[in-house]
Amino acid sequence: MRHHNSVFHQIQKHVPWSVFDQLVDEHKADYRVRRLTTKSQFLALLFGQLSGAVSLREIEAGLSSQQSRLYHVGGRSVARTTLAEANANRPSAVYSGLFAHIAVSASRRTRRHIKDAVRILDATRIELSSLRSGWADMVSSHRAIKLHVCYDAQAQAPLTVNVTGQKTNDITPAKAMRIEPGMTYVFDLAYYDFGWWAELHAKGCRFVTRLKSHTRLEVTAEQPLPEGNRAILADRIGLLPQRMARSRKNPMADPVREIEVRISTGKxxxxxxxxxDAPAGEIADLYKQRWQIELFFKWIKQNLRIRHFLGTSENAVRIQVFVALIAYLLLRLAQACQDTVSQPLAFTRLVRLNLMHRRPITELRQPERRPSAHQHQMVLL
Incomplete structure (x- = not known):
């Protein structure tokens, strides 16, 4: 009989375990650990994400019921109290570092086109309804965190993620982000900072954003409108105001381009x-790509376990967020290795239903094959 690893084991093959071990050593995550290693903690949380478990009790029960198959994937059953303690105390930097490494790998391996790489910046708010600690910002009696994401539009995957309190302005993590020369950056009005735009421009990056209604452009040239595109109302080149708030000099002194577009709502x-130089329609389409990151936020909130948190401390919340994002990347990498399921949601559901089954990940849509027996082996019907 041909041997197949479980679907869970095949998903794990995309984890760079050597990098994981380096991070564990670097942050001394297993220092004086007697029972639950950081690897076992990670596998338990990853099992929870992929299986759809919403509580520590569900993870404990799920692992216990699959105990005979955990040995082959390097995991073990775990008591929920032990897992809760690990989530509170193990350094979350292990998981943020692992996510960063896998994100770069996923960007290279799943990107559809090498040319004209596009980065989309945005942030989303996640409410911490069960939080009892006071570390998160409170606004209108609600505690929440913000995920600040740089999204690779071609790979359709997050490239960098920062977790902050909900009061943090979106532009703050963006300014700390490493700028990749030559990239195209797309972002909305939350990143309205002439100084940061000047940094992007100085590093040879193209940026596409919104211009506020009260910002006046000193027009120096009017561009001809494209034929057959009624959505483009104006195309002009000009200069931004020379002064910013508090009479500071605007560092973005080079000419910029404004394109007025009528969107589907009539606005x-x-x-x-x-x-x-690029066609006005191309610039408008680039800004329209910003909706990709909105769909990503919607997808992870609906299909990953980041709405109900397993712990209340900042460390536990950060660990759960990054393990969820790692699960997303592993699913993307696994899906890219097969061609029978094209929709991410359908693939995720099939993985969830077959997580501990021993079958090829390329045959999840097909009926499970009956094991073939040797000619001299008795078969029980």
Whole structure:
């Protein structure tokens, strides 16, 4: 009979375990640990994400019921109290570092086109309804965190993620982010900072964003409108105001381009870019790609376990968020290795239903094959 690993084991093959071990050593995550190693903690939490478990009790019960198969994937059953203690005390930097490494790998391996890489910036708020600690910001009697994401539009996966309190302005993590020369960055009005735009421009990056209604552009040239595209209302080149707030000099002194676009709701928006040559329709389409990250936020909130948190401490919340994002990347990498299931949601559901089954991940849509027996082996019907 041909041997197959479980679907859970096949998903794990995309984890860079050597990097994981380095991170564990670097942060001394297993220092004086007697029972539950950091690897066992990670596998338990990853099992919870992929199986859809919403509580520590569910993870404990699920692992216990699959105990005979855990040995082959390097995992073990775990008591919920032990897992809760590990989530509270193990350094979350292990998981944020692992996510960062896998994100770069996923970006390279799942990107559809190498040319014209696009980065989309945005943030989303996640409410911490069960939080009892006071570490998170409270706004209108609600505690929440923010996920600040740099999203690879071609790979359809997050590239960098920062977790902050909900009061943190979106532009703050963006300014601390490493700028990749030559990239195209797309973002909305939350990143309205002329100084940061100037940094992008100086490093040879193209940016596409919105221009506020009260910001006046000193027009220096009017561009001809594209034929057959009634959504483009104006295309002009000009200069931004020389002074910013508090009479500071605007560092973005080079010409920029404003394109007025009528969107599907009938509203007119002002799109701004430092690309003076690309067709107006291309710039408008680039800004439209920003909806990809909105769909990503919606997907992870609906299909990953980040709405109900397993712990109340900041460390436990950070660990759960990054393990959820790691699960997303592993699913993307596993899906890219097969061609029978094209929709991410359908693939995720099939993985969930077959997580501990021993079958090829390329045959999840097909009926499970009956094990073939040797000619001299007795078969029980």
């Amino acid at each position: 007119t928006i002002r799109i701004l870019t430092n690309d003076l």
